[in-house]
Amino acid sequence: MEALQIIWFILYSILWSVYFMLDGFDFGVGMIYNLFASDEKDKSTMLASIAPFWDGNEVWLVTAGGAMFAAFPTAYASMFSWLYIPLFLILVGLILRGFAIEFRNKIKNKKLMDTIISISSFIPPLLFGVAFGNFYQGMPFDSSGYSGGVTGLLNLSGIFCGIIFVVFFIFHSLLWLLNIVNGEAETRIYNFLKKFYYPVIMLFAFFILFLPFKKNPYFMPNYISYFLMISFYLIDFIILFLIKRALNQGKRLYSFILSLAFIFLFMAGGFAGLFPYIIPSNTSAIDGITIYNSSSNPYTLKIMLVVAVIFVPIVIAYQIWVYKKLFKKSADGSVY
Amino acid sequence: MDVLMLSRIQFAVTAGFHFLFVPMTLGVIVLCALMQTFYYKTGDDGWYRLVKFFQKLFIINFVVGIVTGISLEFQFGMNWAEYARYVGDVFGVPLAIEATLAFFLESVFFGLWVFGENRVSKKVHLISVWLVAFGSTISALWILFANAFMQRPVGYVINNGRVELNNFFAFMANPYGWIKFFHTASAGYLVGSFFVIAVSAYQIMKNRDMLFKRSFKLASYLGLLSSFAVLLFGHLHAIDIFKYQPTKFAAMESVWDGGKEMPYSLIVIPDERNEKNYIESVKIPYLLSFMSGFSKETEIKGLKSFDKNDRPPVTITFFSFKIMFLLGMLFIAFLVLLSYLSYSDRVDKYPVVLKTSIFITPLTYIACQLGWMLSEVGRQPWSVYGLLRTADSYSKNLSLSSVIFSLSAYSILYAAIGITAFYLIFKYAKQDIKGV
Numbered sequence: 001m002e003a004l005q006i007i008w009f010i011l012y013s014i015l016w017s018v019y020f021m022l023d024g025f026d027f028g029v030g031m032i033y034n035l036f037a038s039d040e041k042d043k044s045t046m047l048a049s050i051a052p053f054w055d056g057n058e059v060w061l062v063t064a065g066g067a068m069f070a071a072f073p074t075a076y077a078s079m080f081s082w083l084y085i086p087l088f089l090i091l092v093g094l095i096l097r098g099f100a101i102e103f104r105n106k107i108k109n110k111k112l113m114d115t116i117i118s119i120s121s122f123i124p125p126l127l128f129g130v131a132f133g134n135f136y137q138g139m140p141f142d143s144s145g146y147s148g149g150v151t152g153l154l155n156l157s158g159i160f161c162g163i164i165f166v167v168f169f170i171f172h173s174l175l176w177l178l179n180i181v182n183g184e185a186e187t188r189i190y191n192f193l194k195k196f197y198y199p200v201i202m203l204f205a206f207f208i209l210f211l212p213f214k215k216n217p218y219f220m221p222n223y224i225s226y227f228l229m230i231s232f233y234l235i236d237f238i239i240l241f242l243i244k245r246a247l248n249q250g251k252r253l254y255s256f257i258l259s260l261a262f263i264f265l266f267m268a269g270g271f272a273g274l275f276p277y278i279i280p281s282n283t284s285a286i287d288g289i290t291i292y293n294s295s296s297n298p299y300t301l302k303i304m305l306v307v308a309v310i311f312v313p314i315v316i317a318y319q320i321w322v323y324k325k326l327f328k329k330s331a332d333g334s335v336y
Numbered sequence: 337m338d339v340l341m342l343s344r345i346q347f348a349v350t351a352g353f354h355f356l357f358v359p360m361t362l363g364v365i366v367l368c369a370l371m372q373t374f375y376y377k378t379g380d381d382g383w384y385r386l387v388k389f390f391q392k393l394f395i396i397n398f399v400v401g402i403v404t405g406i407s408l409e410f411q412f413g414m415n416w417a418e419y420a421r422y423v424g425d426v427f428g429v430p431l432a433i434e435a436t437l438a439f440f441l442e443s444v445f446f447g448l449w450v451f452g453e454n455r456v457s458k459k460v461h462l463i464s465v466w467l468v469a470f471g472s473t474i475s476a477l478w479i480l481f482a483n484a485f486m487q488r489p490v491g492y493v494i495n496n497g498r499v500e501l502n503n504f505f506a507f508m509a510n511p512y513g514w515i516k517f518f519h520t521a522s523a524g525y526l527v528g529s530f531f532v533i534a535v536s537a538y539q540i541m542k543n544r545d546m547l548f549k550r551s552f553k554l555a556s557y558l559g560l561l562s563s564f565a566v567l568l569f570g571h572l573h574a575i576d577i578f579k580y581q582p583t584k585f586a587a588m589e590s591v592w593d594g595g596k597e598m599p600y601s602l603i604v605i606p607d608e609r610n611e612k613n614y615i616e617s618v619k620i621p622y623l624l625s626f627m628s629g630f631s632k633e634t635e636i637k638g639l640k641s642f643d644k645n646d647r648p649p650v651t652i653t654f655f656s657f658k659i660m661f662l663l664g665m666l667f668i669a670f671l672v673l674l675s676y677l678s679y680s681d682r683v684d685k686y687p688v689v690l691k692t693s694i695f696i697t698p699l700t701y702i703a704c705q706l707g708w709m710l711s712e713v714g715r716q717p718w719s720v721y722g723l724l725r726t727a728d729s730y731s732k733n734l735s736l737s738s739v740i741f742s743l744s745a746y747s748i749l750y751a752a753i754g755i756t757a758f759y760l761i762f763k764y765a766k767q768d769i770k771g772v
Contacts, residue, residue, distance in 0.1 A: 052447035055402050059439045065409050066432035073424020080413025080420075081731035087414055088742045091407045092749060098403035099753055102395065106760055145733050296425040297500040307433055315440045322448050325455045 004301040005291045006276075008071040011308055013271035015067055019060035020128075020165075021264040025256075026050040026057055028173020030097060030121025031166070034114050036177070036192070042185045043114070047101060049180040052326045054101060056319060058094065070304050074294035075278040082139070082146040086127045086153060093123035125165045130154070133161025136270060138282030147283075164203055171200045172263055175243070175256040179327075193247065201240055204266075208233050225275040232269035236262055340730045342739040343415040346746060348712075350411065352705055353750045354404040357397045357757070359704050362476065362521060363528015363562070364394045365469040367555055369462075376462045382547050385769055387465075390532065390551070392764050395450060400757050402443070404750070415739070419719050419729035426492050426501045427482055434478035442471030476524065477517050484513030486720050487711070488580040499723065512580060515572045516711075522565035523707065526667060527700045529559030533674065534697040535765045537690035540683070545769050553678035560671040566664060571627075577714075578628040578636075581721055584714035586639045587650045588657040589624060594638030598624040604658075608650045611640060645717065653714040660706040663699050670696055 033046040068076045080087060097120035104113040130153055137157040140148045174193050178186065239262045246255035274280065281288040295301065368387050375383035409431060413420050420427075445467040453461055491507030492499040501507060532555035536548040578585045585591075590606040590613055591598065600623030605614040622632035639647055674693065677683040683690065715721060719729040 052451040055399075056440065056443040056447055058402075058406070059435060059443050062406055062409060062439055063432065063435035065406075065413075066428060066435045068428075069409075069412065069420065069424050070428030070432040073428055074421050076413045076424060076428070077417035077420035077731075080410060081415070081417035081733055084414050084731070084734055084738050084742070087410060088738075088745070091410060092745060094406060095403040095749065095753070098399060099756075102399040103756065103760065106764075107756070150738075296428070297495070297502075299504075300425050300429060300501045303501070303504045304429060304432060307436060311436045315436065315444075319440065319444050322444050322452070326447060326452055328455075 001298050002292070004298050004305070005295045007305060008067075008295065008301055009271075009275060009278075009291045011305075012064070012068060012071060012278075013268055015060060015064035017264045017267035017271065019057070019064050020169075020267050021260050022057035022060055023054070024125070024169040024263050025173045025176040025259075026054045027121045027125045028169040028171070029177060030101070030117050031125075032118075032170055032173060033177075034118055036181075036185055036189050038184045038188075040110070042181060042183075044105075045181055046177060046185075047104065047117075049176070051101060053323070055098065056322070058098070061094075067304070067308075071296055071301060072278060072291065072294045073296060075289045075291075078141075078146070078289055078294075079279060082141070083131055083153070085150045086131060090124045090127050093120040093127075096120035097124075122166065125169050126162045129162035129165030130158040132165070132270060133158035135274060135279050136161065138280040138288070140283045141279075141281050142284035142287045160207070164207055167200060167203055168263060168266065171196060172259050175247075175252070175259045178252045179256055197244060204237065204240065208237075222275060225272055228275075229269050229273035232265045232272055236265040236269065239265065337736075339734050339736055339739050340727060342736070342743055343730050343734075344726070346415065346739065346743045347408075347411060349743070349750070350404065350407055350746055352708065353754065354401065354408060355704060355708060356701060356754070357401040357404070359524035359527040359701075360531050361394060361397045361401055361528070362472050362524030363526065363558070364390060364397070364531060365465070365472055365528075366525060367528060367532050367551070367558060368394060369465045369469045370554060370558075371551065372462055372465050376458060382550065386547060386551050389767075389769050390535075391450065393531075393535070393761060396757055396760050396764070398446065400753060404753075407746075415731055415734065416719070416729050417731035417733070419724065422498045422724050422729070423485070423720055426485055426489075426499050426507065429501060429504070429507075430478045430482040430485075434475050434482075438471045438475030438478060440471075442468050442475065445471065473521055476521050477513075480517045480520055481508065481510065481513040483711070484510050484516055486718075487516075487715060488512040488576070489720055489723055494723075499720070512576050515569050515576055519566060519569035519573050520707070522562040522569065523704055525562035526559055526566055527704060529555040529562060529671075530667075530693070530697040530700045531555075533559065534694045537693045538766065539769065541687055541690050546684070547769065549678075549681070549683060552674075552683060556671060556674040556678045559667075560675045563664070563668045563671050567668060570661075570664065575628060581715070582637045583639070583642050583647055584653065584710075585628075586637055586642070587648045587653040587714055588710060589636075590650055590654045591624070591636055591638045592640050594636045594641060596625060596635045597622050597632050598634075598636045600624040600627070604654070606650050606654050648714045648716040653710055656706040656709040656713065660703050660710065663703040663706075666696070667700065667703075 029046055029050050033043055037043040037046060065076075068079075096116055100113050100116040100120065104110065104117065107113055134153050134155070134157065137155075139146060140152060171193075174189055174196065177189055178193070181189065239258050243255050243258045243262065246252075246258060276290045276292060277288050278291060278294060279289045296304075368390050371383045371390075372387045374380065375387065412427075445464040448456065448464040449461065449468055452464065456464070485507070488510060489499065490510045490512075491501060491503040491505070493502045494500070532551050536552035536555065539545060539548040540552065574585070574588075577588070586594070590604050592611055592613065599619040599621050601613075601616045602618035602620070604616050607614045624636060625632045625634040628634050628636060639650065670693070673689065674683070677686060677689060717725050717727065719726045
């Protein structure tokens with residue numbers, strides 16, 4: 001039983017991490033394409049670069065949500081109902097974004113669509129960050145439920161993580177766009193990246209030094225979990241330097257692939273640090289939601305594991321294959 | 337209005353809106369896949385142009401379907417936390433499988449189909465459209481199995497006050513799920529067919545391009561087949577409802593006093609307050625008993641034999657069923673006519689028929705909405721039939737203001753998206769194919 005719960009926690013962490021690794025760069029493109037495009041052609045090229053992918057990326061969110069529902073139903077119910085307003089705003093963002101990206105070319109008022117895309121690409125990562133910031137430090141709840149309200153989420157850790165998510169995803173998307181655009185916009189992005197790199201490193205260093213994680217004093221500290229978290233973050237730090245080096249050497253596709261790993265490990269480190277909690281409580285440790293007190297029965301976990309082991313690798317294989325087929329540095333916006 | 341009622345309205349609004357776009361995609365993608373197959377086999381450029389034309393209309397519907405779908409999955413946790421805690425062990429399983437098996441397939445290959453035409457061979461491009469079609473249809477399978485568990489729970493045990501899955505194969509063998517899947521998927525094919533019929537009819541009437549006679553014919557045939565399937569599985573579905581959801585059955589037929597040898601009344605108007613029917617006439621002897629159990633001895637339970645607290649709202653359940661049924665009959669009759677005219681290649685000679693087909697198309701959308709109203713209103717007062725009441729299912733921690741906020745925001749957002757989407761659908765449906 002315990003092994004199954006741990007395996008499902010790993011799968012849960014992977015699903016969420018892959019989700020942010022993939023949707024992260026299309027969020028980023030949505031946030032910044034207006035700032036870096038010189039003209040309509042640039043905008044259209046940048047949006048075209050995410051148009052074939054955003055919904056496939058978003059399915060990872062649906063899968064993470066579904067898997068959480070099936071594997072940790074109590075955690076799913078608590079997390080989603082406690083975070084009602086932020087999650088609702090995230091959904092509004094996702095709905096508007098998909099709609100606007102897809103219909104921008106069919107609607108005359110492009111300015112309006114550009115505004116919608118930027119705002120709706122900004123809100124979900126910001127609020128996801130706020131949510132994870134709260135998970136990292138624990139939320140105020142006990143057996144009678146969550147007592148923090150909406151404003152209770154806007155604490156230092158929440159806001160800081162919100163900013164970190166936004167900044168990291170912008171960074172991630174700049175590396176993607178370097179592989180996409182040509183000409184003036186390309187130079188602009190490259191020059192900006194060279195400077196933007198430093199705040200990214202500083203934020204990350206700050207995050208590692210000050211945030212993680214007040215492990216609950218009522219529980220024995222979990223050394224493996226600490227060890228994994230710290231290793232993931234340290235490797236991630238090294239990856240940041242490798243990205244810099246790859247950029248200097250002009251290996252742009254490689255730098256983007258490294259950036260995928262960067263986002264993935266950043267998320268995975270957070271999950272490792274949380275283990276065995278899904279949401280720790282910072283007011284009543286014993287009521288914290290762990291993988292042990294929130295999981296489905298072993299039978300459900302087994303059935304789901306069989307499905308995941310067979311089909312997730314297949315999904316990854318064909319998604320990579322389609323990425324390879326559709327990924328191309330385009331000279332114009334004609335793909336769109 | 338309390339949190340419970342507002343959450344119910346919110347689910348109804350968001351699910352109903354989602355289902356304005358989904359059924360069309362189920363059918364149109366199959367028609368696109370067929371047309372693209374004909375293009376692949378014959379090399380006839382006409383088929384290719386038709387695919388391109390309907391692809392644009394498909395994209396609009398597909399995208400709205402996707403973005404409005406996510407909020408449904410999340411709502412189970414957000415607004416229905418008690419429900420999610422109670423059934424997550426079982427109900428989460430088909431949702432997770434749906435995402436893994438179906439959503440990835442349709443989304444990823446949708447990208448390849450729409451954007452990858454020049455990046456892959458014709459054969460791979462053809463396979464990708466079929467994978468989108470396959471993915472869409474199996475996503476319907478999984479979500480309907482999730483729904484079937486709410487209607488007729490199987491494959492579970494109750495442990496510590498919540499349901500736990502104990503037999504996945506029993507869960508998947510739920511006849512309720514299979515029959516509902518065939519009924520709903522073929523309804524989707526029917527809507528998609530009518531959509532293509534209406535657009536083609538408009539184009540033929542404008543005398544633009546007789547190419548549309550092809551899509552008209554193909555869609556008429558698929559529509560006809562689907563309409564028969566809808567009827568057949570609809571009937572089987574009603575028998576399942578009779579067996580497993582007696583309260584829903586009594587409400588949809590508005591039977592107050594049950595018994596054996598029940599006649600079927602053609603004209604009925606329920607009077608819910610007085611627990612009788614205002615009008616109940618033109619009775620066909622034994623028919624209701626016979627249809628439900630193939631024997632006039634079949635006993636039907638009347639609504640009065642159930643506690644008032646266990647009955648669904650009768651008027652809504654009854655009229656959704658009856659109107660849906662009548663519309664279904666109308667579709668069959670009309671599709672027989674269309675298929676005949678298409679077969680003898682005379683459809684362009686009958687502008688009245690073409691025009692009528694445009695006006696019938698919205699009715700197929702209404703029929704789908706009515707079907708879900710019957711299914712979900714008729715399930716009340718249960719969220720899981722016989723196990724968990726809707727009144728015990730919602731998130732207890734939500735404040736009234738949060739739900740008022742989300743419901744109002746959803747309404748405004750969906751109104752804006754709906755208007756834009758249908759504006760675009762009409763615009764592209766009327767476009768001259770030469771400009772495509």
